[in-house]
Amino acid sequence: MFYLRSVWVVCCLCWIVTSVQAQHVNSYPKDGKVRDLKGKVQEDIVVAKDGTGDFLYIADALEAIRVYLPKPITVYIKEGVYKEKLEIPGTITNVTFKGDGPDKTIITYDDHTGKNYMDTFDSYTLLVWGNSLRFQDLTIQNTAGSVGQAVALHAEGDRLVFENCHFIGGQDTMFASGENSRQYYKDCYIEGTTDFIFGSATALFDNCEIHAKSNSYITAASTPEWVDYGYVFKDCRLTAAEGVDRVFLGRPWRDYAKTVFINCQMGDHILPEGWNDWGRPQVKQTIFYAEFGSEGKGANKAERVEWAHQLTEEEATQYTLEHIFAGQTSQTNAYGFPWYGYQIDSSFNLEDAYQKHKEYFPAIEPVRDVSVDGVLEKNISYKDLGYRSLKMDVFYPEHSKKDKLPGILMVHGGGWRSGDRSLQAPLARALAKKGYVTAVMDYRLSLEAPYPAGVHDVKDAIKWLKSHAEDYGLDTNRVAISGGSAGGQLAALVAMTNGRGEYESPSSDQAASASVHALIDMDGVLAFHHPASSEGTVAAQWLGGTYEEVPDIWEEASALHQVGEGAVPTLFLNSQYPRFHAGQDDMIHKLDQLGVYSEVHGFEDSPHPFWLFEPWFDESVNKVDQFLKKLW
Structure with missing residues (x-):
């Protein structure tokens, strides 16, 4: 009897363990059925603790992802505290792990040195071996407390991006390491006690808050001798907990440590000497610790140790994303822009344009974006790029x-x-x-993706509008496209390629037509290579090369050379500068031959972006309205 009872107990225990493992390892999907998905998933995944996603546990999602993904995917980790010790293997690439915000999506564990004979490098909450990975809007923490080394993030993969993430811990919070690892931390928060950012990676900390919780050391770099940059902090804020007043910027874990702070705000907790040699004076000849342009009570360059460096302005200009992350392999990711993120160029904006042009046109007044009575508006996402969505603002009058x-x-x-x-x-x-x-609408600019990405975006926006016509009372048979300057060039190209599939995105999921029925071109060049054109470097950046390098693309992207059966009635609004009208006379001649209506209105003594300013704004609105009323 005792034997049978023992067998029964053992069988029950095995059944319980198997049941728990099955749910944990193989997931809890939306339909409630346990499935073995290991190594098969290559689409976006949702992890949710409440059972509304594809998985309950992040570990299950990691096991399910197909190795060496053929295309990027997103693992969306919904709000919740996930107590999991996680390892992302080197076979997982091209994945974005996105949370609901660092205060909502929290990955946590509490291992530390000494626990079960554990050493520093096994104490992690999250270990990352994989390459080409992004982490956004989440927290990674180690809650072991003041018990010695307790790593929250152990990262050794290459081309890693962490954006709006929080890293919480004590000693050794972040092991940013790997001899060939490049890591980009943007808009992050990192806190710890001793050496809480340490390792051998090339890492840029951009606009991050670095919070010291004890009198100790922020960094302990172990940069290899052959690596150029090591740790770089740009535009960061160095803060401290109450009572903390003796903190060093860094000490060298290895002989060739490199750490640089540029344009940072340093609190008074940073010691005047700034740096420490860890009791090894011989390394002063081999390490490289430097600063430039930092401010605050802790940015006391006059009192820094004599073996630290103050960069010159010229030297500081070398600390760019491109230089820091230069490597032997391609910098372009699966989306076509640098793996560390596309850049935003804000140089063309209303205020700067106003300051530039008012010197020559003293009477001009900028027309600002303010609401208009009787006009409704809605902001929508019209296209998902995987790593971000493209936005559109729709305006429509109150009407039936x-x-x-x-x-x-x-x-x-x-x-x-x-x-x-x-x-x-x-x-x-x-x-x-x-x-x-x-x-x-938004569209992808040249620093994010070259031609024809922007053309695809504009045509997808047209499709979206037509697909949602009922929401706004839109007549899909009367849709015009308008643009100014580069936008005019794009609008003209889109209009003159009506019905031509090679100009549309092959991955578009919109069924509606991308064709338009009229064009308004405001100072938009119609031919990139033309006797009247002076397009050069800026156009070459968008088109992927100069005319001599890629002449076929320069012609393909020129609306003049695409005028054909799909051509539509066109209104040209011109400034006083002829170079922005390159190819216009030729296009009008072609339209005339096709029997397609066109008209031209020029504004004498006007700046190039005349539509942004009075006294030309109202007249531009009226010209567009009059033109379209002739057609419809």
Whole structure:
């Protein structure tokens, strides 16, 4: 009897263990059925503690991801505290791990040195071996407390990006390491006690808060001798807990440690001497500790140790993303821009344009983006790129949606590398007041993705508007496209390639047509290579090379060379500068031959972006309205 009872107990225990493991290892999917998905998933994944996702546990999602993914995916980790000790193997690449925010999605564990004979490098909460990974909007923490080394993040993969993440711990919070590892920390918060950022990686900390919780050392770099940069802190804020007043910027874990602080705000907890040699005076000849442009009571360059460096302005300019993360392999990721993120060029904006042009046109007044009575608006995402979504603002008059209105999609300018949709918003509001459904849109600029990405985006925006026509009372048979400067060039190209699939995104999931029925081109070049054109470096950056290097693309991207059966009635609005009208006369000749209507209006003594300013703004609105009323 005792034997049978023992067997029964053992069988029950085995059944319990197997059941628990099955749910944990193989996931709890939305349909409630346990499935073995290990190594098979290559689509986006949702992890949710409440059972509303594909998995309950992050570990299950990691086991399910296909090795060496053929395309990027996102693991969306919904709000919750996930007490899991996680390892991301080297076979997992091209994944974005996105939370609901660092205060909502928290990955936590509490291992530390000495626990079960554990050493520093086994005490991690999250260990990352994989490459080309992004982590956004979450917290990684080790809650072991003041018990010695307790790592929250142990990262040794290459091309790692952490954005808006929090790293919480005590001693050795972050092991940013790997001899060939490049890591980018943007808008992050990192706290700890001793050496809480340590290791051998090349790591840039951009606009981060570095919070010291005890009198000790922030960094302990172990940069290899052959590595150029090591740890770089740019535009960071160095803060401390109450009572902390004796903190060093760093000490060398290995002989060739490199750590640099540039344009940082340093609190008074940073010691005047700044740096420590860890009791090894011989390393002063081999390490490289430097600063430039930092401010605050802790930025006391006159009192720094004599073996530390103050960078010159010229030396500081070398600490760019491109230089810090230079490598022997391609810098381009699966989305077509540098793995450390696309850049935003804000050089073309209303205020700067106003300051530039008012010297020559003293009477001009900028037209700012303000709401208009009787005009409704809605902000939407019209396209998901995987790593971000493209936005659109739709404006429409208060009206019965049974009465279908014509529409206008507006494309902003900025040399294909700058500007944003807000530049076209005043025009869009004014025309909505006159009875149009109007929209302004984001599109990918040259620093994010080269031609033809922006063309694909504009055509996808047209498809989205038509697919949602009922929401706004839009007449899909009366849709115009308008643009200014580079936006005018794009608008013209999109209009003159109506019905041509090679100009549309092959991955578009919108069924509607991308065709438009009219074009308004405001100072948009129609031919990149033309006797009247002076397009050069900026166009080459967008088109992927100079005319001599890629002549076929320069012609392919020129609306003049695409005029054919799909051509539409066109309104040209011109400034006083002829170079922005390159190819216009040739296009009008072609339109005339096809029997397609066109008209031209020029504004004498006007700046190039005349549509941004009075006294030309109202007249531009009226010209567009009059032109479209002739057609419809």
